[in-house]
Amino acid sequence: xxxxxxxxxxxxxxxxxxxxxxxxxxxxxxxxxxxxxxxxxxxxxxxxxxxxxxxxxxxxxxxxxxxxxxxxxxxxxxxxxxxxxxxxxxxxxxxxxxxxxxxxxxxxxxxxxxxxxxxxxxxxxxxxxxxxxxxxxxxxxxxxxxxxxxxxxxxxxxxxxxxxxxxxxxxxxxxxxxxxxxxxxxxxxxxxxxxxxxxxx
Amino acid sequence: xxxxxxxxxxxxxxxxxxxxxxxxxxxxxxxxxxxxxxxxxxxxxxxxxxxxxxxxxxxxxxxxxxxxxxxxxxxxxxxxxxxxxxxxxxxxxxxxxxxxxxxxxxxxxxxxxxxxxxxxxxxxxxxxxxxxxxxxxxxxxxxxxxxxxxxxxxx
Numbered sequence: 001x002x003x004x005x006x007x008x009x010x011x012x013x014x015x016x017x018x019x020x021x022x023x024x025x026x027x028x029x030x031x032x033x034x035x036x037x038x039x040x041x042x043x044x045x046x047x048x049x050x051x052x053x054x055x056x057x058x059x060x061x062x063x064x065x066x067x068x069x070x071x072x073x074x075x076x077x078x079x080x081x082x083x084x085x086x087x088x089x090x091x092x093x094x095x096x097x098x099x100x101x102x103x104x105x106x107x108x109x110x111x112x113x114x115x116x117x118x119x120x121x122x123x124x125x126x127x128x129x130x131x132x133x134x135x136x137x138x139x140x141x142x143x144x145x146x147x148x149x150x151x152x153x154x155x156x157x158x159x160x161x162x163x164x165x166x167x168x169x170x171x172x173x174x175x176x177x178x179x180x181x182x183x184x185x186x187x188x189x190x191x192x193x194x195x196x197x198x199x200x201x
Numbered sequence: 202x203x204x205x206x207x208x209x210x211x212x213x214x215x216x217x218x219x220x221x222x223x224x225x226x227x228x229x230x231x232x233x234x235x236x237x238x239x240x241x242x243x244x245x246x247x248x249x250x251x252x253x254x255x256x257x258x259x260x261x262x263x264x265x266x267x268x269x270x271x272x273x274x275x276x277x278x279x280x281x282x283x284x285x286x287x288x289x290x291x292x293x294x295x296x297x298x299x300x301x302x303x304x305x306x307x308x309x310x311x312x313x314x315x316x317x318x319x320x321x322x323x324x325x326x327x328x329x330x331x332x333x334x335x336x337x338x339x340x341x342x343x344x345x346x347x348x349x350x351x352x353x354x355x356x
Contacts, residue, residue: 002258002259004256004258004259005256020256022258023258024258073253073254076250076253076254077254079250080247080250080251080254083243083246083247084247084280084282086243087240087243087244088280088282088284090232090236090240091229091230091232091240091301092228092229092230092284092285093228093229093230114283114284115228115282115283115284116282116283117280117281117282118281118282118283119279119280119281120251120277120279120280120281121277121278121279121280122251122252122255122263122273122275122276122277122278123262123263123266123273123274123275123278124255124256124259124260124261124262124263124274124275125254125255125256125259125262141254141256143259143262144262144266144278148281
């Protein structure tokens with residue numbers, strides 16, 4: 001069970017947040033020894049760096065934040081989700097027509113013909129998708145044995161995203177191209193949410 | 202565990218064969234023939250894109266999976282939507298067998314069924330002297346065989 005990366009796209013199809021996790025213990029070990037080597041001259045510095053290291057080891061997992069928002073991987077991932085969503089909607093019997101005649105009340109179940117793509121997987125990895133009614137898409141990439149993380153994504157949206165981005169006055173409502181969620185509270189919240197899951201390793 | 206439809210896609214992404222099976226409360230609606238072509242070629246493209254997206258750390262994961270070995274190591278294997286599942290099986294020659302099933306069908310069951318369907322393709326299409334490769338399949342015998350395999354499974 002492993003979580004490889006996490007992506008958020010806004011309704012204008014821009015990737016506004018990307019987070020990749022690296023799990024190889026080898027690189028972590030290398031970093032640790034490097035930091036010890038650098039800090040060996042002064043005793044006080046060693047103590048400091050070990051504190052940071054502890055934080056690194058326990059709190060923030062390794063990986064990159066917002067480094068791949070505009071590269072091809074991010075675009076291809078969005079493209080896959082877009083095409084699959086289109087297939088899933090076009091092939092399903094419309095629940096929309098029945099609801100359209102008569103009552104005006106809005107029912108979220110009729111959006112996309114009541115169908116949505118939950119996951120897709122290859123033999124190497126599995127992607128879990130979650131889309132809100134406002135068009136925000138959240139995608140998490142895990143290994144293929146992982147259970148369906150759709151509810152976890154919804155939960156992440158309700159707790160971390162709404163609290164730290166939507167309700168945050170300093171965050172823009174509409175992200176311009178090249179503008180990302182660079183909010184450390186949000187990043188930490190997302191990291192701690194994923195690391196606390198059993199699936200994260 | 203109903204099977205809703207079955208597609209055969211050639212190695213270049215063109216639709217060779219498509220069949221919808223009648224089953225109660227099937228969520229899949231009838232499309233016109235152009236839409237079937239669009240769906241088939243989209244799945245073909247998406248299958249290729251999915252292999253490009255493999256995270257570096259996950260490159261060797263297919264060795265761990267306990268499924269019968271097939272040549273679909275990096276491409277798309279299974280799509281789960283709220284109403285149905287799509288299973289994609291790729292043979293060594295690049296032919297894709299795609300099944301639309303209900304949500305309670307597992308990957309192993311689908312792989313078995315795809316194996317049977319591939320067998321009837323080999324027997325009743327490839328061995329047919331009137332068949333030209335990569336052309337749409339229109340044979341009564343193959344139709345009947347596919348139907349018996351699938352209804353035998355649905356029952």
